[in-house]
Each structure stands twice: as structure tokens, then as C-alpha cells.
Amino acid sequence: MTALDMQFKESASRHALAGSNVVARVEGIRKTYYMGSLAVEVLHGISLDFYSGDYVSIMGPSGCGKSTLMNILGCLDQPTEGKYYLGDEDTSTMEDDELSTIRGARLGFIFQSYNLIQQLNVLENIEMPLFYQGYAEVESHEIAMSLAERVGLGDRVDHKPFELSGGQQQRVAIARALAVDPLIILADEPTGNLDSKSGSEILDLFDELHAQGKTLLTVTHSDELAERSMREIKLRDGEIESDERLNS
Amino acid sequence: MSDLTVDTPVQPRSNAGRQKPLNGVNLVRFKKITQVGIKSIFSHGLRSMLTVLGIVIGVAAVIAMLAVSEGASYEAQQQFRDLGASNILLKSVKPAEVEENSRQGFGPPQAVVYGLTNADITTIRDTIPGVSNVISSRIVKKNVWNLGINTNTDVVGTTVDYPVSRNYNLRAGRFFSQAEVRDHANVVVLSDEVANALFPIDNPIGQSIKIDSDYYNVVGIMESEGFSNLGQSQAGSSNAAPSRIFIPFTASKSRFGETTMRQTAGGMESETVELHEAIIQIEGQESVIEVGEIIEQILQRRHKEVDYEIEVPLALLRQAEESALRDQIVAGAIAGISLLVGGIGIMNIMLASVTERTREIGIRRAMGAKKRDIITQFLVEAVILSGVGGVIGVVLGVVIPIIISIFWGMTTIVTPIAPILAFSISAMIGVIFGIYPSMRAADMDPVEALRHE
Ligand SMILES: Nc1ncnc2c1ncn2[C@@H]1O[C@H](COP(=O)(O)OP(=O)(O)OP(=O)(O)O)[C@@H](O)[C@H]1O
Ligand SMILES: [Mg+2]
Numbered sequence: 001m002t003a004l005d006m007q008f009k010e011s012a013s014r015h016a017l018a019g020s021n022v023v024a025r026v027e028g029i030r031k032t033y034y035m036g037s038l039a040v041e042v043l044h045g046i047s048l049d050f051y052s053g054d055y056v057s058i059m060g061p062s063g064c065g066k067s068t069l070m071n072i073l074g075c076l077d078q079p080t081e082g083k084y085y086l087g088d089e090d091t092s093t094m095e096d097d098e099l100s101t102i103r104g105a106r107l108g109f110i111f112q113s114y115n116l117i118q119q120l121n122v123l124e125n126i127e128m129p130l131f132y133q134g135y136a137e138v139e140s141h142e143i144a145m146s147l148a149e150r151v152g153l154g155d156r157v158d159h160k161p162f163e164l165s166g167g168q169q170q171r172v173a174i175a176r177a178l179a180v181d182p183l184i185i186l187a188d189e190p191t192g193n194l195d196s197k198s199g200s201e202i203l204d205l206f207d208e209l210h211a212q213g214k215t216l217l218t219v220t221h222s223d224e225l226a227e228r229s230m231r232e233i234k235l236r237d238g239e240i241e242s243d244e245r246l247n248s
Numbered sequence: 249m250s251d252l253t254v255d256t257p258v259q260p261r262s263n264a265g266r267q268k269p270l271n272g273v274n275l276v277r278f279k280k281i282t283q284v285g286i287k288s289i290f291s292h293g294l295r296s297m298l299t300v301l302g303i304v305i306g307v308a309a310v311i312a313m314l315a316v317s318e319g320a321s322y323e324a325q326q327q328f329r330d331l332g333a334s335n336i337l338l339k340s341v342k343p344a345e346v347e348e349n350s351r352q353g354f355g356p357p358q359a360v361v362y363g364l365t366n367a368d369i370t371t372i373r374d375t376i377p378g379v380s381n382v383i384s385s386r387i388v389k390k391n392v393w394n395l396g397i398n399t400n401t402d403v404v405g406t407t408v409d410y411p412v413s414r415n416y417n418l419r420a421g422r423f424f425s426q427a428e429v430r431d432h433a434n435v436v437v438l439s440d441e442v443a444n445a446l447f448p449i450d451n452p453i454g455q456s457i458k459i460d461s462d463y464y465n466v467v468g469i470m471e472s473e474g475f476s477n478l479g480q481s482q483a484g485s486s487n488a489a490p491s492r493i494f495i496p497f498t499a500s501k502s503r504f505g506e507t508t509m510r511q512t513a514g515g516m517e518s519e520t521v522e523l524h525e526a527i528i529q530i531e532g533q534e535s536v537i538e539v540g541e542i543i544e545q546i547l548q549r550r551h552k553e554v555d556y557e558i559e560v561p562l563a564l565l566r567q568a569e570e571s572a573l574r575d576q577i578v579a580g581a582i583a584g585i586s587l588l589v590g591g592i593g594i595m596n597i598m599l600a601s602v603t604e605r606t607r608e609i610g611i612r613r614a615m616g617a618k619k620r621d622i623i624t625q626f627l628v629e630a631v632i633l634s635g636v637g638g639v640i641g642v643v644l645g646v647v648i649p650i651i652i653s654i655f656w657g658m659t660t661i662v663t664p665i666a667p668i669l670a671f672s673i674s675a676m677i678g679v680i681f682g683i684y685p686s687m688r689a690a691d692m693d694p695v696e697a698l699r700h701e
Contacts, residue, residue, distance in 0.1 A: 076614060076694040097618050103694075104616015115611045115698065119291035131280060132616035176615070 021052040023183050023215055024073065029082035031068050031238075042068050043238045045082065050184065050217060055210040057226040058219045060235035066219040069235070070188045073217065074107055075099045087183050104132045108177030110187035114169040116161040116176075122148060123157040126175045133180055140179075147175035151205065167198025174205060178214075185209070187218040191225060203228055281621055285628030292601065299597050300637040303674045306590030307641025308648060310583040310670040311662060315649035317579040318666075319659035321572030328568055331561035332413060334533050336540050338526040340364045342519070343553040359507050362555035363521040368547065372528065376542055380531045383409050386500045387524040388508055392493065393458040394446040401442050402492045403459060404525075405500020411470070413527045421453045421468030429496040434503075436464040441491035443469045462503055464495060536562045587670065591677035595684075598630065602685035603700075609689045610697030622690040623683065630682020637678070638671045645670065 031043040042065045050056060058066050071077035072084060075091055084091045087106055091099065108129075109115075116125045123144050130140035148157050151171040153164075161169055170190060177185050190206075191199035203225055210216055210230070218225060226232050227246070234241040289296045331337060340363025369382050385406040391398050410416075411423050424435045436457060443452045443466075456463045507520040528543065530536045540560035547556055602609075609622050645667060649660035689697060 071695045074614070076698065078693075100613065100616055100618040100621075103614060109614050111698075115607070115614075117608055117611060119288065128612070129615040131284075132612075132618075132621065134277065180616075 022049045023052045023087060024050040025083075025085045026069075026073070026079075027083040027085075029069070029072060029079045029084065031065070031072065031077075032080045041080075041238065043072075043079070046238075046240060047082075048233070048240070048243070050215065052215055053210075053213045055206070055216045055228075055230040056218065056233060057229035057231070058217070058233045058235060059221070059226055060241070062221075064235045065238040066235055067188055070186055070217070070219050073184075074109060074186045075103050100132075104129050105180055106183045108180070108182040108185040110170070110173050110177050110185065110190045112189040112192040114161070114166070114173045114193075116169055116172055118161055121158045121160055122153055122164070122172050125161065125172055126179055129176060129179045143179060144175070147178055148172075150178075151175045165198065166194050167201055170194060170198075170202055171205065174202070178209075184215045184217055187216065189219055189221065191220065191222050196224075200224070277621075278624065281624045282628045285625045286632065288625065289629055289632060295597060295601055296633055299594055299633045299678075300640070302590050302593045302597070303634050303637025303678060304641040304644060306587045307638055307667075307670040307674050308644035309586050311642065311645025311666045312648040312652070312660075313579050313583050314576070314666040315645075315660040315662045316652065316658065317572075317575050318661040318663060319649070319653075321568065321575055322661055323659045324568040324572065325565055328561045328565040330415060331559070331564075332415060332527070332529075333562045333565060334530050334536055335413060335561055336528040336530065336536065336543060337559040337561065338364055338368075338528065338543070338547075339557045339559070340521050340524050341555055341557045343555045360519040361521075362519070362553070364523040364526060364556055366522055368550055368556075369523065369526055371546060371550065372543055375546070376539055378531050378535050378539060379528055381409055381413070381529040383407050383413050383527040383529070384497060384523045385410065385525040385527075386497065386504075386521075387492075388500065388504050390459050390504075392442065392446065394452075394455070397446050397448075399442060399445040401439075403500065403504075404492050404494045405497045405504075406494055407497050409529075410494065410527070413529055417471045419469045419471045420451075421466070423468055423494070424496050429498055432498040432502050433496055434462055434464045434499060435467045435496065437468040437470060437494040438466055439470045439491040439493060442493050460503065464499075470494075533562060536560060537566075583670075587673055587677070590674070591681060594634070594678055595681035598682045599685045602626070602689050606689050606692070606697050606700040609686075610692075610694055610700060613690075613694040613697060619690045623686055626686030627679065627683050630679050631675075634675050634678020634682065638674050641674065642667045642671055 025048070027047050029043055029046045030041060032039050032041045034040075046069065058069065060066055068077070072079050075084075075086070075094075079092070082092075086102060089102065091102065094102065117128070120128070123141070126144040126147055127140045130143060135143070145154070145157065148154050151174055153168060153171055153175070156164065156168065161172065164172065170193075174190075177187075187206075191202055194202065199222065206216055206218075206225075207228060216229075218229065220226060229246065231243070231245050233243045342360065342362055364384075366384070369384055373379055373382055383406060385404050388403050388405070389400065390403045391400050392403070404410075407429060408423060408426050411418065418437070419440060421437070423437055424433065427433075428435050436459075438446070438452060438457075446452065446457060447455065452466045452469065455466050457466060458464075506522055507518055528539075530539050537560055540558060540563065544558050547558070612622060646662055649662055652658055653660050
């Protein structure tokens with residue numbers, strides 16, 4: 001925890017949220033979808049702070065806007081209204097290219113359906129975020145190799161995704177999310193497609209990442225995940241219903 | 249999860265080891281994205297092959313088709329060019345009624361009189377300005393002998409300018425001279441075929457051949473090329489002679505006379521023809537067609553029946569050129585349509601591939617790819633596929649006409665414009681149709697692309 005705090009402070013000297021250990025802040029986020037003439041507001045003004053090294057689970061009934069919020073936090077989607085600070089930057093004023101860069105450099109994504117590229121092998125999938133960040137080949141190879149070993153797939157690096165089980169694919173995705181050493185790891189229902197055993201293995205891995213001081217943001221329907229997390233946020237109809245710190 | 253716990257935790261990396269994210273035009277990034285594009289081509293083997301194949305077929309078909317049509321029109325025009333563009337050809341033709349009459353007659357065979365006369369030629373020469381020369385010929389079918397060997401051929405009695413006027417070349421020796429024409433000399437120039445038939449071993453130059461009861465001294469041999477069937481088909485005999493030999497006009501007249509006997513199905517038949525053929529040379533090509541019309545009028549006035557034929561090679565050449573242009577426009581249109589169809593095929597494959605790969609685009613965007621990284625990747629793919637296809641297509645398009653020429657004996661001409669045009673159009677289609685769908689996909693919000701199934 002201390003090592004990461006130091007790293008965080010070092011990189012966050014110009015931080016908008018300087019002085020605190022807040023890595024991401026949303027202020028009054030609204031999201032409206034337009035379907036023809038019909039406007040549907042899905043998020044009704046959400047404000048939240050996320051802290052460095054935290055392990056957050058966002059829960060709520062289907063359709064309450066969890067994924068919508070996650071996509072905004074992941075800079076994959078823009079809010080209709082409101083501000084989003086990530087690290088030392090205000091993302092609401094960013095151009096598409098800057099958003100691409102910030103996604104690649106600051107965020108790690110874990111999806112319910114893994115989202116690996118089928119034509120690429122395990123190693124190449126893990127390397128992809130490094131590639132777009134301009135890492136040298138040798139270095140990105142080294143990083144990807146050590147991450148593959150880290151998630152227990154050191155002997156499968158030249159396998160294609162379809163040759164792996166769901167749990168193994170999700171571990172590749174986790175390694176890929178860790179590749180650029182992001183500020184936040186975002187996981188939308190990471191165990192949603194997995195049986196309980198491989199789901200638990202993924203959660204074990206999350207616990208380890210948390211123990212190492214990574215910041216984890218998850219959306220889940222799994223009680224097991226919620227129980228293992230440090231902070232549980234409940235959404236209902238696009239609003240925060242509850243936000244509590246779990247004692248563990 | 250014992251394998252996880254034994255692993256040493258990954259140390260958080262400092263920013264120092266990280267290169268600055270690359271912005272703007274950057275060769276390293278471009279090179280890397282090119283590699284992604286190439287890799288992607290190989291990982292979608294079948295689709296890449298189909299795309300390349302589509303372009304190859306389109307380009308090769310266009311080039312080959314244009315080469316064949318160009319060759320055909322060249323061949324057609326060459327036939328007329330061989331006759332001489334500043335010449336007008338006149339031939340004596342036995343009119344249909346005359347043939348009828350002679351068949352029905354029961355009495356002793358009467359000589360049939362028809363055809364061009366020396367008086368016709370004199371009139372033409374004297375009344376039409378711009379006629380620079382007239383080469384009159386008499387053509388008689390004869391058996392020619394070298395000792396025991398004989399062959400049947402057309403004996404052409406003509407003047408010294410004959411070979412020049414028809415663009416014929418001598419293979420050996422010389423053509424007969426003005427003096428020999430004046431002296432009714434018994435000299436002969438053989439065609440290649442006749443020379444080979446009569447003198448299989450010896451050099452014929454300086455030897456003698458026998459026609460009827462007279463001996464003729466061989467002074468030259470013609471090249472076999474340049475004898476176009478068009479020039480000799482109707483003259484002298486009903487079947488086109490396989491070859492000809494040439495003697496002075498004066499010698500023909502005094503040795504064979506104007507009335508010749510001919511073996512026909514109904515017995516012997518005799519006919520009197522003053523001139524079988526005349527080549528009228530005109531000064532300058534511009535007036536050839538006009539002069540041709542005037543000659544036709546003169547002959548119409550002078551002959552009761554149409555016992556002559558007039559041929560203006562230049563007019564035929566113009567017609568051939570016109571129809572060649574028409575053919576080429578048609579061929580070009582067909583070629584264009586085939587390229588377009590090929591292009592639509594390519595677009596279809598590219599469009600399908602981008603739709604299929606929208607999710608990949610979404611993933612790459614989530615992992616930090618910029619719009620232009622995506623477009624570059626797809627552009628590289630499209631450029632490589634259409635480039636490779638275009639090059640193979642050009643090679644095939646040049647080779648196919650050669651094969652057609654060798655195996656079917658057709659003249660084919662690949663003009664440089666055809667490969668250039670076919671290649672650039674196909675490359676353009678490949679790149680535009682390749683890049684357009686990827687631009688659309690890259691323009692999507694990453695969320696939207698990721699949701700794509
Ligand atoms: N692109 C879109 N266009 C229109 N409506 C949308 C779009 N995306 C999401 N929605 C709507 O927004 C609401 C919230 O969707 P969201 O995906 O955030 O729900 P969720 O909480 O993630 O649900 P689940 O638990 O099923 O994943 C839903 O009512 C959904 O229909
Ligand atoms: Mg969801």
C-alpha cells in the first residue's frame with residue numbers, strides 16, 4: 001500500500017485531486033439515451049469518489065445503469081452532463097485521441113465476455129495495450145510474459161483464445177488489463193460467464209491484486225464478489241441507493 | 249490456485265520505463281501498425297485470398313481482353329495496309345451473265361470478252377490528275393516446269409514497279425528491269441513457294457524454267473510474306489493461286505496472247521481479257537478515296553456490264569479503323585463493367601470483414617487505439633491485398649495474351665495503357681472500398697463497437 005501511495009503521489013503532483021488519494025471522481029453524472037424522439041435518462045446525477053487501492057463493487061438490479069456508469073468511468077462513453085476527473089485530468093473536455101490515450105495508459109478493462117482477439121495468441125493479446133502505448137517490442141514481450149506467468153498461463157502463451165477455458169480466457173484478460181499498470185482496473189461482471197469454481201479463482205486473483213495495492217472497480221451480481229470487496233455501492237434506477245464500506 | 253501464490257508479485261512499474269505515447273505522424277508506430285495489418289491478412293487467409301483473387305481476375309481479364317481486341321483490329325488493318333494506302337486496285341471480273349451464255353451455247357466455244365482494257369487505263373491516266381503511276385498486270389494460270397518437276401501457278405505479267413507498289417520484298421536476286429520489259433525478255437521472278445517446289449535443292453537464280461514451250465531465266469525470288477489473299481483472290485482464276493511468278497508484261501502478251509484457254513467442268517473455255525489487274529498509285533493519301541470514286545464513274549461509263557472490281561485499301565482501312573474503335577469501346581465497356589463487378593465483390597468482402605471485426609475494433613479502441621490507428625491498419629490491409637492482386641493480375645494479363653498468341657495464332661497487343669489503367673483502377677477500388685467501411689467502424693463510439701456481436 002505504501003509503495004503504491006508513493007508512486008501515486010509522485011505521478012500526481014499536478015493532480016486535480018491532489019492532496020487526497022482520490023484516483024477518480026464523478027460529479028453530477030447524467031446520461032440520456034435518445035431513441036428517436038424519446039429521451040430516456042438512465043443516470044440521474046451521480047457523484048462519487050474512488051480511492052487509490054480500493055476494491056469497489058457496484059451492485060443493483062438489471063437495467064439500473066451499472067454498465068452505463070462503468071462505460072463512462074472507462075472513457076468508452078461520454079456522460080450527457082457532469083464531470084469526470086481521472087488521475088490528474090478532466091476527461092470531459094478531451095478529444096477522441098486523448099481519450100484513446102487515457103484509456104490505453106490509465107485504465108485496464110475486464111469484460112464479462114473476455115473480449116480477446118481471436119486471431120491473436122495469449123501473449124499478443126496481453127501485449128496489445130502496450131503496443132498502442134508505444135512500448136518497445138522487447139520490453140512489452142517481457143512484461144506480457146511475466147503477466148502470463150502471473151495469472152498462471154505461462155505455459156499457454158502461444159495458444160489462441162478459443163483453445164482456452166472461460167476461466168483461462170478471463171485470466172488472459174486480467175493480465176491484459178494489468179499490462180500498462182493502470183490507475184484503475186474496471187471489471188464489468190467479470191465472473192458473469194463463469195461457473196462458481198473458476199469464478200472463485202478469478203476472485204482469488206482480485207484479492208491478490210487488491211493486496212498489492214491495485215485499485216479495482218467492479219460491477220457484479222455476485223454476492224461472493226461483493227462480500228470480498230471493501231466498498232459496496234448499490235444503484236437503483238440510475239441513482240445511488242447505498243454506499244457502504246465493508247469491514248474486513 | 250497454488251500457481252498464483254508461488255509467483256512473485258509484479259512490481260508496479262515507474263513511468264520511467266514507458267515510452268511517451270506516440271502522437272502525430274510517427275514512422276515507428278506506422279511500421280508497427282503495418283505489421284498488425286500484415287498479420288491480420290494472414291490470420292484471415294481465406295478472405296484475403298478471395299479478395300486478391302477478385303482483383304487478379306478483374307485486372308487480368310481487362311488487360312487480356314483489351315490485348316485481344318487490339319490485336320484483332322491491328323490484324324484487320326494490316327491486311328489493308330499491305331495493299332498500300334495510296335493505291336487503288338482494279339480487277340477484271342467475269343460478269344455473271346457472260347458465264348451463263350457461254351454455258352448454254354452449243355456451237356464451237358466462243359471466246360468470252362470481258363474486263364479492263366488498256367484504253368481504260370489510258371483514260372484514267374490521262375484524265376485524272378494525281379495518278380502518279382499505273383501498274384497493269386495480266387494473270388494467266390500455267391504449268392511451269394523445271395525439267396521433270398512442275399507446278400501450277402499464276403503467271404503474272406507486270407511492270408517493274410509491281411513489287412514496290414505492293415510492299416513486296418525480294419528474298420534473293422532482283423526484279424526484272426525496264427529494259428527487259430521493253431525487250432519482251434524471257435525472265436522470271438519466282439515466289440518463295442514456287443522456288444521451293446521447282447528447285448528443292450539448287451539455288452534457282454540463274455537457272456531456267458519452262459512455260460509452254462518457252463524457257464525463262466530466273467532472276468529473283470520474292471519473300472512469301474506480303475502475299476495477301478485479298479489482293480489475288482478474284483484475279484486470273486476462280487481459285488486463289490497459292491503463289492505467283494512474275495514475268496515482264498510485254499513477254500506475257502507476246503507469248504500467251506490475249507485469249508486464254510481454260511479447263512472447266514463443261515470442257516474447254518476460252519476468254520479474252522486485256523488486263524487482269526491494275527494498281528493505280530495516287531500522289532498523296534488525302535485524295536485516294538475521292539479518286540477512287542472518279543475512277544468508278546469512268547469505268548461505269550465505259551463498261552456496259554460490271555466486269556471489273558474496284559478496291560480502295562485506304563477506304564477499307566478507314567472502315568476497319570472505325571469498326572476497331574467500336575470494338576475497343578465495347579471491349580473497354582465490358583472490361584470496365586467487369587472491374588466494377590470485381591470492385592463490388594471486393595467491397596462486399598471488406599464490408600463483411602469490417603462488420604465481422606467491429607468488435608475487434610471496439611476492443612482495440614478500448615485498449616488505447618486511436619481512430620487513425622484503426623484506419624491505418626485497415627488501409628494497410630486493403631493496400632497490400634489490392635496491390636498484390638493488381639501485380640499478379642498485371643502479370644497474368646500480360647502472359648495470357650502471349651499464350652493466346654502461341655496456341656491460337658491470334659495477334660494480341662498489350663498496350664502500356666491497359667495494365668496501368670487496370671492496375672490503378674483496381675488499386676483505387678480496393679483502397680476506397682477497403683477503407684470506407686473501416687472509417688465508419690472507427691467512427692463509432694467504443695461502447696457501440698464493443699456491443700457489436
Ligand atoms: N445504447 C443504448 N441505447 C438506449 N438505451 C440504452 C443503451 N444502453 C443502455 N440503455 C438502457 O439504459 C439502461 C441501463 O442499462 P445498463 O446496461 O447500464 O444496465 P445494467 O445495470 O448494466 O444492467 P445489467 O445488470 O443487465 O447489465 C437500460 O434500461 C438500458 O435499456
Ligand atoms: Mg451491465
